[in-house]
Amino acid sequence: MPTLDRRTFLAGASAGIGASAAALGLPAPAWGQGSGEVDIVVVGAGAAGIAAARRIAAAGRRVVIVEASDRIGGRCATDTRIFGVPIDRGAHWLWGADVNPVTKLAAGTGLDVYAAPPGQRLRIGRRYGRESELEDFLAVLVRTNRAIVEAARGKADVACQQVLPKDLLDWRPTVDFVLGPLPYGKELRELSAVDVSKAMERDTPAFCRQGAGALLARLADGLTVRLSTPATKINTWVRGKVEVDTPRGTLVARAVIVTASTNVMTAGKIRFDPELPKRHLDAFSRLALGSQDHVFLEFDGAPLGPQRDDLIVEKADGPDTAAMLANVSGTTLCMIQLGGKLGRDLSGKGEAAMVDWSKDWLAKLYGADIKKAVRRTYATRWAQDPWVMGAASAASIGGAGSRTALTEPVRDRVWFAGEAVHETQWGTVNGAWLSGERAAEAAMRKFGWITTPRPAGEPREAPKRPRRQPTAQPSRPASPPGLSWPF
Template structure:
């Protein structure tokens, strides 16, 4: 079955966006800072210690690269600006009654490389395959089944797939990289952790930061990177996505479909907690992209929430329907992301972006727009680096 517009956005991927990090209550719809999970303690590693490789960024790409390098016997430390792993793969464990995805939502395709991470932990998934649609308000709903489903949601949280990648890695959280000095065979990374300066020295670095962060010159490189590389960073297009999650204490769609396509509504509507055990409520995902997302994001959060709620009320046939909780995150305003979604269909400078700088700086992720692509990119960067460094651990 084909649809005139994607059910969950371009390439079937959603990365969550909207007004900062906001949590709304039933009574006040008030905004507040979402809390992340408490990270596990950093195993091993000493500030300023000489390393084989320093990995900048603990998203899927950075962790994948670090895992391969560590398993090959390299001394590796991962530097992460946030207090959690995952980057734009962010499962919030307790903002609602069940874990919710503020970032990447789905595994795409049955042959994605990340399935190995799902299977290794015995995780369960829910296949998004059922759609309700109607062409006019008041018409009966038509339920359809997608013949070849391509969106699979990890029950209990997508971020779980990263656990084996991060296992026993030295990860330095709350550490913001400011400057990277690089010469042949040596890199010095200058960072800040809670107001203190920290330095890491290594033979090489894997840079696994979003391209929007690199394009904004948030990290200084000395000497400066080649102009063709920085020009390629700045030429990468992005587009806006607005994503709001609303929790209700009862079912709100006419049937238990994964998606609802409503007449004349330019947004995606999805049951975001299908398959969650022992959960009788509903979490509705409402999203928009590009021009419609930009319009919504220009509104005050309360008004944006109200627009989405009115649509859900119309579908439910209940004008008094009120959410228990509301949650959203705007990646474009997140200083460690600076954009929600890379428009991979219009990238022209991938070769320049991934070209190593000497034998010192390697690049992973950067412009990938799916978690499995990030995972693959990290593996490829690590393999490329190992070919340069050799398999045995080196001393500076």
């Protein structure tokens, strides 16, 4: 994929001119004040939208992305201004690095993508867990995972919480967090056993030193993106055409690929004329977003130890718990991960409440002095982002089939893509990416614009892998014993 200088690209994008299409050797979309005609309009410049647009452009078709916010990346959002070093406000882990389409493409961007350390640490009060305690915890996780998978084979879907083994004893709050709010942003009582058991294992992660959002922006180089241009209405009355209204004008195309989050769709921020089928509307509401946020604390020195990217989970004594990534990419920043009900409540109260809770939690684990070492702080509040409105989808009980429903086009002109639309990689960047490619291919195949599945060199759909059971990891020298469990 030819790339443009990022500054030039952004200037071109905000002017709404198809200069980047020219760089791709494509006809520039014919639109001046924001109106015009292209082959396919993509709504949203997150992972799914970028993947879809790249696929369409690679097939030699005219594509434009309209993006409501003023930046590229959606829930992949890197900030460098707050602390002077990159922080990922959204996705940070690139799961399944060996098969992840985004990680594979990263090789051509010049950005530094490195394998995340394999182990995680368990904090028990003011000390790290011993080998025997880790073994206990792992055994409990194995049994719980197995129970969820077994339950999913039953006739009726149930909540994950309903099938938990009865003898989890004092591990119960930790299991609740590690299998619920941490990976999926919802409590186990809200999570469908079928949906969770289908979710592909999240292992072998990689990090991008410059940030996952920076990586996504790089992968959008060469595409025509109209920032600050929300799609407000999608009209499919005219045969063979779709009209996409934005405050800057109307775009006409053969098809539109909509990648807005399920909560944005349920909120009715895009009007459809005629209305979407009930099947699609129900699917969006059954795939509501959970709550996940990051609280960043910058320290004087490295009070959490010298090792970078240590993931720490506590043996919790109740539902109010969190996880922490310490010394992110070798900086003095730590990233506290809040999720589920606690995260939602704190985010509702505001950034100060999130930061205060996080400092108190750290003081409980490392002693009160650690609070004195905190310099600057920052917390995300994804539920308050008007164009995302939450973290990632997780199906309600009985709702897992909604993901397949959303792969069906509407009137052969509207396709949906995004993390919620992937049956096994939902809630991830890789799932969003693959769903975007899939929607683009389905639309182009419909119009006879492609006959082959994908051009040589483009990544293929990641193979399905069964859920792995947690295992003990050999610990790194001079560090406490480590764990690895599937998130």
